[in-house]
Amino acid sequence: MNYFSSDFKLGILGGGQLGKMLLAETRKFDIQTFVLDQSPEAPAQYGCNQFFEGSLMHFETVYRFGKMVDLLTIEIENVNLEALLKLEEEGLPIYPSPKTLHQIQNKGRQKDFYADNDIPTSNFKRFVSLKSLQESIKNDELDFPFVWKCAQFGYDGTGVKICRSALDLVKLPDVECIAEDRIPFKNELAVIVARSVSGEVKTYPVVEMEFHPEANQVEYVICPARIDEKVAQKAQEIALKVSESFNHIGLLAVEMFQTENDEILVNEVAPRPHNSGHYSIEASYTSQFENHLRAILDLPLGNTASKVAGIMVNLVGEDGFYGPVVYENIEKIMAIDGVTPHIYGKRETRPFRKMGHVTIVNENMVEARKVAEEVKNSIRVVSV
Amino acid sequence: MNYFSSDFKLGILGGGQLGKMLLAETRKFDIQTFVLDQSPEAPAQYGCNQFFEGSLMHFETVYRFGKMVDLLTIEIENVNLEALLKLEEEGLPIYPSPKTLHQIQNKGRQKDFYADNDIPTSNFKRFVSLKSLQESIKNDELDFPFVWKCAQFGYDGTGVKICRSALDLVKLPDVECIAEDRIPFKNELAVIVARSVSGEVKTYPVVEMEFHPEANQVEYVICPARIDEKVAQKAQEIALKVSESFNHIGLLAVEMFQTENDEILVNEVAPRPHNSGHYSIEASYTSQFENHLRAILDLPLGNTASKVAGIMVNLVGEDGFYGPVVYENIEKIMAIDGVTPHIYGKRETRPFRKMGHVTIVNENMVEARKVAEEVKNSIRVVSV
Numbered sequence: 001m002n003y004f005s006s007d008f009k010l011g012i013l014g015g016g017q018l019g020k021m022l023l024a025e026t027r028k029f030d031i032q033t034f035v036l037d038q039s040p041e042a043p044a045q046y047g048c049n050q051f052f053e054g055s056l057m058h059f060e061t062v063y064r065f066g067k068m069v070d071l072l073t074i075e076i077e078n079v080n081l082e083a084l085l086k087l088e089e090e091g092l093p094i095y096p097s098p099k100t101l102h103q104i105q106n107k108g109r110q111k112d113f114y115a116d117n118d119i120p121t122s123n124f125k126r127f128v129s130l131k132s133l134q135e136s137i138k139n140d141e142l143d144f145p146f147v148w149k150c151a152q153f154g155y156d157g158t159g160v161k162i163c164r165s166a167l168d169l170v171k172l173p174d175v176e177c178i179a180e181d182r183i184p185f186k187n188e189l190a191v192i193v194a195r196s197v198s199g200e201v202k203t204y205p206v207v208e209m210e211f212h213p214e215a216n217q218v219e220y221v222i223c224p225a226r227i228d229e230k231v232a233q234k235a236q237e238i239a240l241k242v243s244e245s246f247n248h249i250g251l252l253a254v255e256m257f258q259t260e261n262d263e264i265l266v267n268e269v270a271p272r273p274h275n276s277g278h279y280s281i282e283a284s285y286t287s288q289f290e291n292h293l294r295a296i297l298d299l300p301l302g303n304t305a306s307k308v309a310g311i312m313v314n315l316v317g318e319d320g321f322y323g324p325v326v327y328e329n330i331e332k333i334m335a336i337d338g339v340t341p342h343i344y345g346k347r348e349t350r351p352f353r354k355m356g357h358v359t360i361v362n363e364n365m366v367e368a369r370k371v372a373e374e375v376k377n378s379i380r381v382v383s384v
Numbered sequence: 385m386n387y388f389s390s391d392f393k394l395g396i397l398g399g400g401q402l403g404k405m406l407l408a409e410t411r412k413f414d415i416q417t418f419v420l421d422q423s424p425e426a427p428a429q430y431g432c433n434q435f436f437e438g439s440l441m442h443f444e445t446v447y448r449f450g451k452m453v454d455l456l457t458i459e460i461e462n463v464n465l466e467a468l469l470k471l472e473e474e475g476l477p478i479y480p481s482p483k484t485l486h487q488i489q490n491k492g493r494q495k496d497f498y499a500d501n502d503i504p505t506s507n508f509k510r511f512v513s514l515k516s517l518q519e520s521i522k523n524d525e526l527d528f529p530f531v532w533k534c535a536q537f538g539y540d541g542t543g544v545k546i547c548r549s550a551l552d553l554v555k556l557p558d559v560e561c562i563a564e565d566r567i568p569f570k571n572e573l574a575v576i577v578a579r580s581v582s583g584e585v586k587t588y589p590v591v592e593m594e595f596h597p598e599a600n601q602v603e604y605v606i607c608p609a610r611i612d613e614k615v616a617q618k619a620q621e622i623a624l625k626v627s628e629s630f631n632h633i634g635l636l637a638v639e640m641f642q643t644e645n646d647e648i649l650v651n652e653v654a655p656r657p658h659n660s661g662h663y664s665i666e667a668s669y670t671s672q673f674e675n676h677l678r679a680i681l682d683l684p685l686g687n688t689a690s691k692v693a694g695i696m697v698n699l700v701g702e703d704g705f706y707g708p709v710v711y712e713n714i715e716k717i718m719a720i721d722g723v724t725p726h727i728y729g730k731r732e733t734r735p736f737r738k739m740g741h742v743t744i745v746n747e748n749m750v751e752a753r754k755v756a757e758e759v760k761n762s763i764r765v766v767s768v
Contacts (some may be wrong), residue, residue, distance in 0.1 A: 002768075004711050025410055027431055037605035047431040137577045285722055285745065300719035307691040307745070327388050335684035338669055343388045345414035361669065361691070371554055384386075 003297055004028045009049075010297075011069030013056055014076035015042030015356070017344040018273050018289075021281070022046035022075060025290045028131055031297075036065045043345040044075075059083045066092055073250060073296050075272055077105050095197070095249040095296040096271040101302045103246065104210065104271055104358050108151045108178050114266055117245040120238065121266045122257075123181040126151075129226045130174040137166070141180055151176040183265060188218070189225055190276035191239035193252045194291040197298035204304045205240055206232045207276050221312040226365070227258065234264050235263035242266060251292040253277060275314070275357075282340055282359045285312025308338075309365040311372040315341070315356035317349035317383050323383035325349040327356075338362050339377075348383075355381050387681055389414045394681075395453030397440055398460035399426030401728040401738070402657050402673075405665070406459060407431035409674045415681075420449045427729035428459075443467045444629035450476055457634060457680050459656055461489050462537055479581070479633040479680040480655040487630065488655055492535045492562050497552060498650055501629040504622065505650045506641070507565040509570075510535075514558040521550070526563055535560040564570075569641035572602070573609055574660040578675040581682035587623055588672065588688045590616045591660050604756050605696040607663045610749070611642065618648050626650060635676040637661060659698070659741075666724055666743045667694025692722075693749040695756040699725070699740035699765050700747045701733035707767035709733040711740075717759045722746050725763075739765050 001009065002251040007028060010026065012019050015037025023044055026033045035048040037054045045051040054061035056067045056076065062083035066072050072087065084098035096104075103113050108126040115121070125142060136142040144166075150159040150173065162182065188209040195201045208225030209218045213266040225232060239254040246252065246269075253274030257268040277288035286294075286302025294301050317326070324347060333339050358375050362368035385392065394410065396403050399421030400616025407428055410417045414614045419432040429435040438445035440460065446467035450456050456471065456478045468482035479498065480488075499505070509526060511517040518645040526760040527552075533545040546566065547553060572593040579585045592609030593602045609616060623638040630636065630653075637658030639651040661672035670678075673711050678685050699711070708731060717723050727740040742759050746752035 002710055004714060004725075005709050005729055005731055020411070023431075024411065027404070027408065027729075028724075030427075030727040043414075046433060047407075048750075049430060071624055101489075284725075294718070300713055302718070302724075303721040305721075307747075325389050326386055330388060331683055334678070334686070337687040337689075338410075340670075340674075341388075342412055343414040345389055345411075347389055363691075 001297070003029065003031050006032075008032060008071075009034055009069045011036070011072045012044070013065070013072065013074040013079045015039065015044035015051065015060065016075060017043050017356075019044030020047065020344065021278075021342075022273060022289045022292065025287070025293050028290075029293070029332065033292070034065065034069050036061070041347060045233065046345075048203060050371070051323070052175075055081065056244035063087060066094075071095070072295065073212075073292070074101070076266045077101060078270065081105070086108075096252075097249065098248050100248055100271055104269060105266065106151050106176075107149050108176065111178060111180075111267060111380070113245070114242075117241075119242055119245065119266050120264060122183050124178050124322055126178050128176055130169070130172050130177060133177060133179060134169065137312055138177075145182050146179040147182050148172060149180065151178060155185050170356050176327040183257045183259060185259055186262075187227060187258040188267070189227070189234055189235050189256045189258055189264075190221075191254050191256070192274060192277045192288055193239050193243040194288075194301050194304065195243050195248050195250070195252070195321050196295040197249055200244065200301050201240065202291070202301045202304045203236050204277060204280065205306060206235045206286065207279070209276070218315070219376060220369075221276050221279060222365075222369070223306060223310045224281060228262070231258055231262055232265070238264050238266060242269060246271075251288055255297045276310075277356050278342070279310035279312040279359055279361075281342075282361045283308055308361045308363050309368045311360045313358045313360070313372055314354060315358060315379065317351050317353040317355055317381045319351040321349055321381070323348055323349065325355060326382050326384050329378045330379040332378050333358065336371055336374065338368070339371065339375060349381050357364070385681075387413065387415050387683075390416075391452045392455075393418055395420070395449060395456040396428070396432070397446065397456065397458040397463045399423065399428035399451070400437065400459060401427050401740075402459040403428030404728065405662075405726075406657060406673045406676065409671070409677050410614070412674075413677070415677070418449065418453050420445070426733060430729075432577055440464065447471060450478075455479070455680065457656075457676070458485070461485060461655065461664060465489070480636075481631075481633065483702060484630050484632055484634065484655055488536050488653060491533050491652065492558075492560065492651060495562060495564075496608045497629070498626075501625075503626055503629065504648060506567050509563050511561050511563065514553070514556055514561060516554065517561060517563060524652050527579075529566050529567050530563040532556060533562050533564065535562060544589050550714070551672075567641045567643060569643055569645075571609065571611060571642040572651070573619050573640045573642055573648075574605075574658070575620055575638050576638070576658060576672055577623050577632070577638065577663045578626040578672075578679045578685050578688065579627050579632050579634070580679040580685055581633055584685050585624065585627065586675070586685045586688045587620050588661060588664065588668065592664070593660070603697070603760060604753070605660050605663060605693045605755070607667060607690060612646070615642055615646055615648070622648050622650065626653060630655075634680045635661070635672055659696075662726070662741050663694035663696040663743055663745075665726075666745045667692055692745045693742045693752045695752050697742045697744070697756055697760050698738060699727075699742060699763065701735050701737040701739055701765045703735045704735050705735065705765070705767040707732055709739060710768050712764040713762045713767055716762050717742065720755055720758065722752070723755065723759060731763050
């Protein structure tokens with residue numbers, strides 16, 4: 001198949017920052033792209049060949065979009081699966097497959113999948129509703145504390161709550177959900193696996209999420225993780241097993257806990273480029289976005305090793321600021337060697353909205369970590 | 385000035401591959417861009433915020449384009465200077481300045497500039513026409529061999545001819561020209577200098593053009609150049625001097641000869657991102673395109689050092705092939721670690737047309753050079 005400067009068209013469902021960064025690679029290879037997103041301000045409306053405004057959850061919209069392209073991929077999981085299943089039936093290649101998306105979209109099904117495939121994960125119980133979860137507590141079948149997760153459409157921290165007592169249940173929505181054991185972990189790790197149509201597989205190095213010591217928030221994504229080589233190897237093996245069990249095509253980001261006694265438990269997966277792989281644009285021989293593209297087009301996978309140490313800092317809107325965004329002190333951080341801001345292109349900031357990220361690279365990890373802290377303490381996402 | 389996700393608009397004159405690669409950086413920073421190019425198939429029509437089709441040499445077109453933007457830059461020298469001068473007079477910042485473009489556009493004026501500013505360059509004579517050059521030969525004021533260069537609008541080898549006898553003059557156009565001494569050189573080198581509005585200056589490492597042993601064609605651009613440290617230092621000092629003498633803002637690519645006795649002579653300059661800096665996308669901490677943007681926006685310049693050794697191979701159309709392009713064996717080279725093709729997005733190939741380039745990076749230069757040869761011997765730009 002000739003993808004380069006040809007009539008071949010790749011369709012991308014979703015036009016957020018992941019789509020935008022994926023487009024940087026399609027432009028590099030001059031591969032034609034169509035993008036569908038419901039927002040007229042979608043970051044990925046620039047850099048594609050054609051942008052379509054429409055709902056990703058609407059059967060007709062997704063189906064008709066799919067009929068215009070030669071291959072379909074996603075940058076967000078929440079898409080209309082019925083449309084994808086029909087398109088696939090009619091012969092359109094879709095990576096990741098609708099079947100995998102179906103398994104992953106629902107966190108209960110995702111957990112069942114791990115259990116069925118001998119993939120280590122925390123203990124959990126599924127509930128059709130909050131009511132049935134409350135029943136379960138009443139009947140002493142579920143004990144506090146536990147982690148409540150809504151089964152579907154959670155995103156970036158919404159849809160997750162640590163429940164210590166009945167009080168914590170009061171404001172939860174009455175939706176399908178799971179209750180998980182709370183895992184006291186040493187580290188939160190992630191491994192991105194690239195797997196191509198013909199089954200070539202490569203894993204990126206294990207990355208580590210470093211949390212703020214007080215606020216329970218990821219501050220830095222650090223590559224490579226500063227962990228024992230044996231633990232890293234175990235994490236990579238498990239991530240590979242997850243990718244193979246799903247028979248996954250494209251990128252799969254596997255988030256894991258390293259427990260107090262160095263067990264690895266899979267937390268959840270994302271079947272696409274992922275926040276934990278953004279460092280790869282500057283630090284890796286081949287970025288996660290390029291490898292997603294290579295995988296779904298069945299091109300040879302690129303080298304996932306790093307040229308230098310990489311740390312990623314998310315740029316999220318400061319609490320209390322709404323409206324046209326200003327990146328305070330961005331000039332200051334750009335004056336530091338090895339610092340690259342990525343601005344996603346959202347005109348308006350809101351508290352905790354993901355507005356961009358900053359990558360810090362350095363030959364030396366200790367130095368990179370110092371610079372990352374300086375970056376974190378300098379830049380502020382506020383409004384005019 | 386707030387450039388990021390703001391109303392600020394950068395205008396780019398020219399929509400070729402240099403414009404396209406510059407847009408990758410404006411997208412990363414979410415800086416709004418308008419692009420003007422005469423071709424409806426311009427590679428940079430995607431990735432900008434608005435594309436305008438029109439002639440870069442047409443006063444009204446360039447002037448009206450300039451009135452829509454807040455800052456103007458170029459990706460090609462051959463633009464209407466009268467329009468730029470009027471826009472500058474009316475207060476529009478233009479980098480590089482029309483004055484510098486005026487000095488560089490004409491190779492005779494460029495050579496005079498070197499002479500006037502004590503910048504080492506080969507001996508030369510200026511002629512208003514071919515006729516007056518022939519006169520000069522008749523009067524024994526000019527001897528064979530010499531290098532003929534048309535003074536204006538030459539590009540990539542067209543407009544240059546080595547003249548060994550009167551026979552070589554027969555097919556030359558009757559235009560303003562220069563005759564230069566032919567320099568027997570050890571190496572052809574280049575240094576890219578970034579200089580910002582407020583005068584911050586950084587130079588990229590010296591790169592080396594490696595020629596095919598038989599065909600007189602650059603095969604590889606190699607960074608860093610495999611030359612003596614003292615020679616490299618001299619080349620960088622001279623490049624800096626050229627940039628400062630022009631009072632240049634933005635990138636200036638300075639092409640130089642290293643003579644048999646290690647003199648450095650300036651050959652010519654390009655006031656913009658340059659083919660000799662394409663390796664920087666994969667090999668450098670900050671690519672030439674990002675630094676051009678930083679320089680003209682008066683942001684701090686990024687680190688010009690390399691993470692790894694880089695070699696660039698141009699992808700030009702094979703002789704004898706015309707029409708819809710096919711990149712033969714591109715999958716084969718993509719299977720090699722550290723190999724990244726860049727496909728510019730020209731649908732039709734022609735003999736020797738610049739269609740793309742391939743970057744090879746490796747921690748080890750010897751290994752990179754081996755891979756570069758493998759790449760060069762594998763990929764072919766042909767037509768369907």
